[in-house]
Structures are given as structure tokens and as C-alpha cells.
Amino acid sequence: MGRDLMGRDLMEDFGSAALKRLIDDLPGAVTESHANLGDATAVVAAARVVDVMLHLRDELDFEMLMDVTAVDYLGRDPRFEVVYHLYSVAQNQRVRIKVGLADPGSQAMPEIPSVNDVYPSANWMEREVFDMYGIRFEGHPDLRRILLYEEFEGHPLRKDYPKERRQPLVGPRN
Amino acid sequence: MAQHQPPLHFPERPADLEEDFERDLHTEHQILNMGPSHPATHGTVKFLIELDGENIVNLDIQVGYLHRGFEKECESGTWYQAIPYTDRLNYNSAILANIGYVMAVEKLLGIETTERCQWLRVMSGELSRVADHLTRCGAGCLELAAMTPFLYGIEARELTWDLLEMLCGARVTSNYVRIGGVKHDMPRDFPATAKDFIAKIRQLLVDFDDVITSNRIFVDRLKGTGIISKEDCLKYAVTGPILRSAGVPLDVRKTDPYLVYDQIDFDVPIGEVGDNYDRYLVCVEEMQQSLRIVEQCLAHLDKIGPGPVNIDDPRVRWPAKGKVFNRMEELIQQFKSVTEGPQVPAGEGYFAIESANGELGFYLVSDGGAVPVKVRCRPPSFVNLAPMGEMLKGAMLADLIPTFDFINMIGGECDR
Numbered sequence: 001m002g003r004d005l006m007g008r009d010l011m012e013d014f015g016s017a018a019l020k021r022l023i024d025d026l027p028g029a030v031t032e033s034h035a036n037l038g039d040a041t042a043v044v045a046a047a048r049v050v051d052v053m054l055h056l057r058d059e060l061d062f063e064m065l066m067d068v069t070a071v072d073y074l075g076r077d078p079r080f081e082v083v084y085h086l087y088s089v090a091q092n093q094r095v096r097i098k099v100g101l102a103d104p105g106s107q108a109m110p111e112i113p114s115v116n117d118v119y120p121s122a123n124w125m126e127r128e129v130f131d132m133y134g135i136r137f138e139g140h141p142d143l144r145r146i147l148l149y150e151e152f153e154g155h156p157l158r159k160d161y162p163k164e165r166r167q168p169l170v171g172p173r174n
Numbered sequence: 175m176a177q178h179q180p181p182l183h184f185p186e187r188p189a190d191l192e193e194d195f196e197r198d199l200h201t202e203h204q205i206l207n208m209g210p211s212h213p214a215t216h217g218t219v220k221f222l223i224e225l226d227g228e229n230i231v232n233l234d235i236q237v238g239y240l241h242r243g244f245e246k247e248c249e250s251g252t253w254y255q256a257i258p259y260t261d262r263l264n265y266n267s268a269i270l271a272n273i274g275y276v277m278a279v280e281k282l283l284g285i286e287t288t289e290r291c292q293w294l295r296v297m298s299g300e301l302s303r304v305a306d307h308l309t310r311c312g313a314g315c316l317e318l319a320a321m322t323p324f325l326y327g328i329e330a331r332e333l334t335w336d337l338l339e340m341l342c343g344a345r346v347t348s349n350y351v352r353i354g355g356v357k358h359d360m361p362r363d364f365p366a367t368a369k370d371f372i373a374k375i376r377q378l379l380v381d382f383d384d385v386i387t388s389n390r391i392f393v394d395r396l397k398g399t400g401i402i403s404k405e406d407c408l409k410y411a412v413t414g415p416i417l418r419s420a421g422v423p424l425d426v427r428k429t430d431p432y433l434v435y436d437q438i439d440f441d442v443p444i445g446e447v448g449d450n451y452d453r454y455l456v457c458v459e460e461m462q463q464s465l466r467i468v469e470q471c472l473a474h475l476d477k478i479g480p481g482p483v484n485i486d487d488p489r490v491r492w493p494a495k496g497k498v499f500n501r502m503e504e505l506i507q508q509f510k511s512v513t514e515g516p517q518v519p520a521g522e523g524y525f526a527i528e529s530a531n532g533e534l535g536f537y538l539v540s541d542g543g544a545v546p547v548k549v550r551c552r553p554p555s556f557v558n559l560a561p562m563g564e565m566l567k568g569a570m571l572a573d574l575i576p577t578f579d580f581i582n583m584i585g586g587e588c589d590r
Contacts, residue, residue, distance in 0.1 A: 036521055036522070036523075037281055037282070037284075037521060037522075037523045039522070039523060039524055041522075063408040063409075064408055064411045065411055066411050066526075066533065066535065066552060066557075067524075067535060067537065067550070067552040069537060069548075069550040069552075071539055071547065071548045073547070083537065083550075085524055085535065085537065085552070087411075089408065089422065089424055092429050092430070094524070096524065119409065119411070120409050120410055120561075121409065121410045121411035121557060121560065123560060124556065124557070124559075124560040125557070128556075132245075145238075146237065146238060147237065147238035147241040147589055147590070148238060148241065149238070156243060156246055157245055157246060157249075161246075163243075163246055163247075163250055
């Protein structure tokens, strides 16, 4: 292992020990990893994300799923990336899990298994990602828009959604 | 409610009247809309409450009324232009959000700020934390119909805002922190005024404490309501005073000290039960600790004496105004700083600070240009609000008011 931009030894960074164990315990699940800027990061396949989360929670003491978000790298393959940030209170470690999702075209939504059953905190955060990026979380109990309203057209944090776009005026629902 | 038809002629009086009455009274669950604008909630949020009599069976929380596209706006401006937007996340403690965002950018840039700047950031951040907790506790009393402590709290908050105004010229949306430093050093008369005001704030906190902490009505409304266990907190990733009131001493300032928190002496108060009263007590104690931190900052700033508050790094340095008007090089640099701002190296980084509500994290992605690819704010009030339905299952409708208040959902931060 080398050193990061801040000159710190990567293996001494918080999170890297957990990352190493994850790679050793679940062979084949982690396709890529780095610890740039001290953030231990693992890229996993969408099909393995629930396995990885269960392992992180039950074996590696990551009690908290702090954040779920997504990034739209328009023009790159895979286009979307769902990003999870986890924290272990017991060991004071952080780890980041990333899942690449290809763009299925304008008629369909990219899909990824929901981790709501592993970490209930994912409920609202996955709804927000669905709302903003149009990524469908399979197995989510209540996948509705959360910050925007039902009649909103499009998913505003996608890079091909123009900031100036107007939305149709909707009346009261009931 | 079901339409209960009265019988035309009364039947034989049953042996156990009470039991029969319960059986005959066909009650149905009632749906109650509360909000989006309700006098007992400070914040724009709508609750869809399913009630069985006066007990909450189900609670659907609908947020998003203050959504204004924070992330989209940040992704269409320069790195600098996002700083004023962060002021408007949690408008009670704007500087804490400034610090969170700016330090995430600094992490990507790989720069460390000067010593004086770090102490100034800690001091201004802790003043903001006091203002935030005062709002939470004061408004909490107000919503439980106690006007006097609210006025004490707001008077103390005015004092912290006066101090912030001396520091950066604005009371609420301060926009004080810059990439690589702060806007400017504190004015010369600041330490003396701050010492005076801190004494006044301490006295107001004593008055606040005297009038409300052991008030029978206040205690009855808060004790045993809105309970969330330690395990549930972790499951729902709840952080901040709510998690600490459940007995977990988790504070980013201690677990992963940023700025100069490792050189400062302060305690992290925790509660036992995890109810609203514990949250109130934790917040009150945290204010005392924050004032302690501010005093240590003032003493240390006095000790190290004057010095630079901005890093001398060509990527983020702003030239001195006098030179901009008279010299070519500085004029060009000023022009480049305004129109383009710093070029942040490609990469991704997550940086978390302890804001007044819990862990405030920023996840930034850069492609090496002057415009961010992704600015994600991990909002503590959004995450903390999610398990509110769990906290209130089976509770009385009236318990919703103090619970919502002590979760301290701030619309600007929750809805972004």
C-alpha cells in the first residue's frame, strides 16, 4: 500500500483495516478499492450489495449507515454510482461502498436492491435518491418521492435535467 | 368516527356495564392532517396522523416544503459560490455548515489552514451551536405554552448573534468561512465584548434553568415522551443530542477531532433514558460546554497573538485589495478568483463535523475543474426526523409537539 495525497500511510488510515477484511472475507464481492484522502472505499456489484452490507453490520461492527447518495457521471459507463457511507461506533472507523449502475435508457430506471432491511436508516435516504436520480430500489417498502411532489416530471439531480426547466402547475390533490 | 345509532328502546341492563359499553362503542381510526403550517411546529412539515382516540397509530411525515435545489445549485456554480448556500441549510447555526463544506473542499485540495484561523473557526462555530440550542430549547418551551423562558432564550441568542455580527457583519447568514481561511480576523474589541456577553448568557441560562427545568408541567410533558433506545438510534443512524441522550457518547469532535478540538478541554454530556427531557438536559449542558470552549479559544487567540487567518496558497489566496487596484498581477488574480475560483483536484472525499443537530457530512466529487460534480450534504435533521414515527407509536397526540421540537428539524437543512 502506498501513501495518499496528504502523505499518510494508507494502512494506518481509519477504515482501511475493515476494508482489507471485507476483501478477504467476501472474495469476489469487491471489484475495486482505494483509500484516497484517507477514505476507505470499496466498489461492489449491485447484486452483492445486500451481502456486503449484512457482512459489514454483523461481522465488522458497522452499526450505522450514515448516508446514501448517488452521483450521475453523464457520458461515462456505468453512468450512475450509488454511494453508501458507513460508520462503526465500536471501532471508530468509516468505510464507503460504491455501486456502479448502467443507464438502461430513457424508458427504464436503473435498479439496485434496497438495503432497508439491513439498515432502516436507508428508508428515507433511498427515497431521496429515487426522487432525485430516478434509481429504483428493489424491495423498498415505500418507494415514493420525498422532497418533491408526486406530479413532478423528471429527476432533477440528473446531469441532463436543465436547471431552468419549468414544471407544470398542479392543483390541490384532494 | 363510526355513526353510532342509539337503540330505540333500552335493552336489559347488562351485568358488566363497562365492558359492554366498550364493545358497543365502535371506534374507527381517524386521519388527521397537521401542517404544513401549524402554530405548534416551528418548521414547514406535514404530518398525516392516524389516530385511535387520542393515541397515534401511524405517522406519515411529509417533508420537502422548503426544497430549493441546494445540490443542483452547488453543482452549477464554482466551489466558492456554494458557501453562501450552506449558510441557508441550518439558519440557526450557519457557521457550522460553512465549516463543514469548506473543510470538505480543503480535504480535496489537501490544504491545512493557519493556527489562528482554526481557533477562530472553532470559536465562531461554538457560538453558533449555542444559538442553535437556545432556539431549540426556547422554542420548545414556547410550543408548550411557556412564554417566559423563550424570551430568556431569545435574549441570550441575540447576544450570540451580536457577537457573530461583530465577527462577520451578519447575524444569521454569516458567510464567514472561506476556502483556506476565514473572511477576516476578529475586531480588536471583540474579546472584551465576548467575555462580557458570555457572563450575561450564563446568567440568562441560570434564569432559564430556574424558571423551567423543574417546572411541573414542563417535566410532565417531556419525561417519558418520544423515547428512542440506543439500538434504534444506531439502526436509524440518529446522531447528535438525540443519540447522546440515549446514552451513546458519540461526538465527532471527540471521535475524530478536526480543527483544534483535540487541544480543547470539554465534556460530552449523555443522558440515560433517551426521552425528550434527557434531550433538553443534554442541550443545556452542551451550551455550557460550548461557552467553555469559546473562553478557551479567546484565551488561546490572545496567547498566540496576531497572525495570518488565510493560507498563503496561490490556488485559494485572494490578493490584498490595495494591490488589486494598483498592480497588474494582483488584478488578474482577483479576476480569476472571482470568475473561476480554485481548481480542485479530481477525486472524492467525505468530511463530517459535529453540527448542533448531529453529524453534518459533505461528500464532494470533483473532476479537476472549477465546478463541483457532486455536492452532497448529509443533513442530520433529515436523518433524525425519519424515526419520529417509531418514537411516537402509541403515544398521545400531544406528545408529538415536544418530540418534534427536540428532534429540532430545521426545514432549510432537512429539505435542502
